[in-house]
Amino acid sequence: MPPIPGSGLAKGLAVTLRTMTKKTVTAQYPDTQPELPPRSRGVIGLFEENCTVCMLCARECPDWCIYIDSHKETSPPAAPGGRERSRNVLDRFAIDFSLCMYCGICIEVCPFDALFWSPEFEYAETDIHELTHERDKLREWMWTVPEPPALDPAAEEPKEIAAARKAADKLAAQRAKEQQEQQRQQPEEQPEEQGEKGEKGGNP
Numbered sequence: 281m282p283p284i285p286g287s288g289l290a291k292g293l294a295v296t297l298r299t300m301t302k303k304t305v306t307a308q309y310p311d312t313q314p315e316l317p318p319r320s321r322g323v324i325g326l327f328e329e330n331c332t333v334c335m336l337c338a339r340e341c342p343d344w345c346i347y348i349d350s351h352k353e354t355s356p357p358a359a360p361g362g363r364e365r366s367r368n369v370l371d372r373f374a375i376d377f378s379l380c381m382y383c384g385i386c387i388e389v390c391p392f393d394a395l396f397w398s399p400e401f402e403y404a405e406t407d408i409h410e411l412t413h414e415r416d417k418l419r420e421w422m423w424t425v426p427e428p429p430a431l432d433p434a435a436e437e438p439k440e441i442a443a444a445r446k447a448a449d450k451l452a453a454q455r456a457k458e459q460q461e462q463q464r465q466q467p468e469e470q471p472e473e474q475g476e477k478g479e480k481g482g483n484p
């Protein structure tokens with residue numbers, strides 16, 4: 281049966297009328313900023329102080345887009361007759377975000393918590409070379425890293441916090457013991473002092 285003339289137009293108008301009354305799901309970016317989930321992968325921040333230049337992230341990166349340069353520095357032995365100690369000093373840390381595929385492997389493998397995801401995504405460039413972020417820029421991204429979510433109330437206490445709490449409890453117990461000792465000694469000292477004062481008061 282041949283289609284009725286104008287039926288396609290009627291169908292199209294029906295769809296338009298139906299969707300006109302529904303709430304829009306698109307957002308007018310950049311006028312409206314998107315509400316991103318807290319674990320969004322926007323850019324990688326480097327917390328340089330934690331980096332020991334172990335090179336694990338650069339070795340595991342499937343895109344080979346992490347560039348690290350370093351040199352060794354030796355420091356004199358802590359005690360006479362000891363051995364010299366050497367450590368790696370970071371010279372360059374860069375990530376080429378034009379190659380990065382945001383897999384997160386570098387962040388996962390870093391044993392020293394030096395790399396973090398930031399949800400920041402507005403760093404498009406007109407020159408592709410500008411997408412290689414050097415250490416200063418990677419450090420700046422750290423300011424945009426959200427704080428970690430609170431622990432589940434039923435979760436086991438992290439071992440670092442447990443150790444710190446144990447040390448604080450031990451210190452508090454030691455202080456309390458010292459205070460008790462002091463209080464026990466004070467009553468013995470006070471009568472003598474009062475006696476001395478009484479004698480002084482009696483003989484102006």
Ligand code: SF4
Binds near residue numbers: 340345346381382
């Ligand atoms: S997110 Fe993946 S691809 Fe990007 S730098 Fe890290 S390991 Fe490499």
Ligand code: SF4
Binds near residue numbers: 335338390
């Ligand atoms: S894995 Fe972590 S500590 Fe090792 S070089 Fe990479 S960022 Fe630094």
